[in-house]
Amino acid sequence: MATTKLNTSIIDEEVTKEELSLVRSYLLLTFIHKVFERDCRVISRSGLFKTPQLYMELVSGATKKTSLMLQEVTRELSSHDLKITTVRQDQRGVEALYSCRGFQGEMNILWPGFRREMMLRMRAYLGLSTELSILSREENASELALTI
Template sequence: MSLVRSYLLLTFIHKVFERDCRVIGKSGLFKMPQLYMEMVSIGAKKTALMLQEVKRELESADIVISTVRQDQHGVEAQYKCRGTSGDICIEWPSFRREMTVRMRAYLGLAGEFPTAARDEKVIPFALSIR
């Protein structure tokens, strides 16, 4: 279950980092966008490496993730572990909280003051894994 959870989180985090990097580069709002893009790119590279490792571990444990879905409630994945089917569902508040903690760590902000909980509630979140 922890490998499947890590796979989901890393996949979403990687997509967020990639998207944010593109937005920063195209926005025209930053005086030095390359600086911020570099920082976010470093986070994306770290997540890509970790995602590769999680995929290797899933394969060695004979775990296959067959379906990943998201809806207004959260993220759900169906998987098979050595022929036995299972599923995991993570509700958005928990998923976002863990994403934020991990993203801060990948950006080197783990020891800094965290974002206020009220700010997390108002951020709309939609992302697809394909």
């Protein structure tokens, strides 16, 4: 669940749902891109795979998709005069401080929701099923560890 705080009393007129969605997408894509890049490095260096090039190709393709999407989101942020000034993470979740046309805001997303959305998006970028029943079983099996 994401919470958003704005340092203004005119929230709806100043920062739209679309703009808040851009901030959220920027955060998710940034984390996902770094996870894919890290996974590619680990696959190539591990020596554990018989055909690492196949797995690297799969993950590299997803990395390219996230890179392109991140570029598009960055362009959209700019067109909305929206700047993300700080991104922090702690035990509770991810926090972004941003300014939108002069108004300062803050978005906080707790880890459970952030991880779940990351997994959904990562599966889509990898061309895997995003069926909820499959995801529920996998989430119980292991948590996605994030330190970026």
